[in-house]
Amino acid sequence: MQSLTLANGREIPQLGYGVYTMTSAEVEKHLPEAIAAGYTHIDTANAYFNEVAVGRAVKASGMRREDLFITTKLFPQSYPYEQCSVDIDASLERLGTDYVDLMLFHQPYGDYVEGWRAMEEAVDAGKARAIGLSNFPVHKVEQILEVARIKPAVIQVEINPYWNQHALKKALAERGLADAVFEGWYPLGHGDEALLAEPVFRELAEKYGKTPAQVVLRWHIQEGNVVFPTSRNPEHMAENIDIFDFALTEDEMARIDALPQHCYYTVPEEPPAFVLARNDYSKQA
Template sequence: MTLTPAPTVTLLHGAEMPRLGLGTSPMDDDAAEAAVATAIELGYRLVDTAENYGNERGVGRGLKASGVPRDELFVTTKFNKRWHGVELAAEACERSADRLGLDYVDLLLVHWPNPQQDRYVQAWQGLVRLLEGGRVRAIGTSNFKPAHLERIIAETGVVPDVNQIQLSPTVTRESARAYHARHGIVTQSWSPIGGQRNDVLRAPAVVELAERHGRTPAQVVLRWHLELGLTAVPKSSDPVRLGQNLDVFDFSLSADEVASLSALDQGDAAGADSDAFGH
């Protein structure tokens, strides 16, 4: 079974990014290789990895095994705090591209702001230089709060294409989403269906909508992200679930249905705090 690839969104700096892709944490190289190859065969065109996942080589092997031309794929990776510096960010990019076996990365993200270290502005300056040099097609941040974004924009004049944050019906991040919308930053949800515990998928509101629409709970939650104008990178290595997760573009949720899922929000405190955590 091959599904229609996800529609794309145009990023600030011109790249076209699929609205839904494959997340690969916490897969090892072998699992990532298999999942990526399967996902691309099913119709996925966006694959998300990171230095910290330790699976970039496996992701690269999966990309190559798929046989799909490089220019039809969108590959995201992220670097850790040890590379927070103008020249260091360039080295991080080279190392990731080498592990992935790619000539370029589509989207490179600062994985966490690590404000205690206070070098995320320099990391962002390094990304701006990589973008200007054509080494990457898009640049962004991950787990940045509006205050972190405000600072890098003020100090460089360059707005991120994407901010990837933990976001689901139980952690809706309304203030962050509003900030992104005002600045043209695309919000990308990690752990979009609620993470390992999957409490979101067992919520009565989700189960009820799944039954109403004849869909799985995960499909309903992913559709909620799309209705809000978000992009998402759900992770799975199961071929059946991989197919289900991509098969969410032929139904819709009403405004009331979206609101019923948003009402599950437990506030930002229910998610990771990037002022206190990072790597």
């Protein structure tokens, strides 16, 4: 496993295990399989309604807390300052831990500017080792930077070879976030068969004795991205993590970077209806 260094000096494993769309039962079945396969970075969220199951699976794994990197996220209903402090504590309680390694604002809506102070206070109190933003466009990141005492250490967005986010990385570097680590969700392009069938991936897979998906994940690693592919299949888990025994050349990286760019998902400027509904995240089995 390779790691990157966050702005606060802490290490973040580059390849993690995501539990998005998983039920609690699926988490308790498959997260231990992922940990056994060598995954130490776990990505969840209060809106996934499986933090309790993540906490149980982590406890059952027997792993020392300090050997795991746990990320969770707060949905916009949690952003108002007073509510944010309460909901940070609630996530920690559901996860069964005194701290998370990374706490993110999940969606760019609501009182995120006001709530950022509560996130900073969570860092001060040792409840979050690092804080960051998920799905925030440049102009909303700028609003955070205008008030931030602690800058976002992580920016989580859609990243894949069809949407490499080079422009976003450049824009945020120009705004003082050159040391931010980028995390890519859906790193294999939403399961797009056309992406994995690109000639460059078929060719490089044959050259290195890997699958096209492994080549894509290797590209992410060399791009400096953190990724957490979701899998319920132990064989795929093992394949996804088996990407540290080869390296793409500069020319090969450039060929991948030259693929035509288009995003799969555009974050709406105004919040979708499901974001506005208040959810009781305590109701988790």
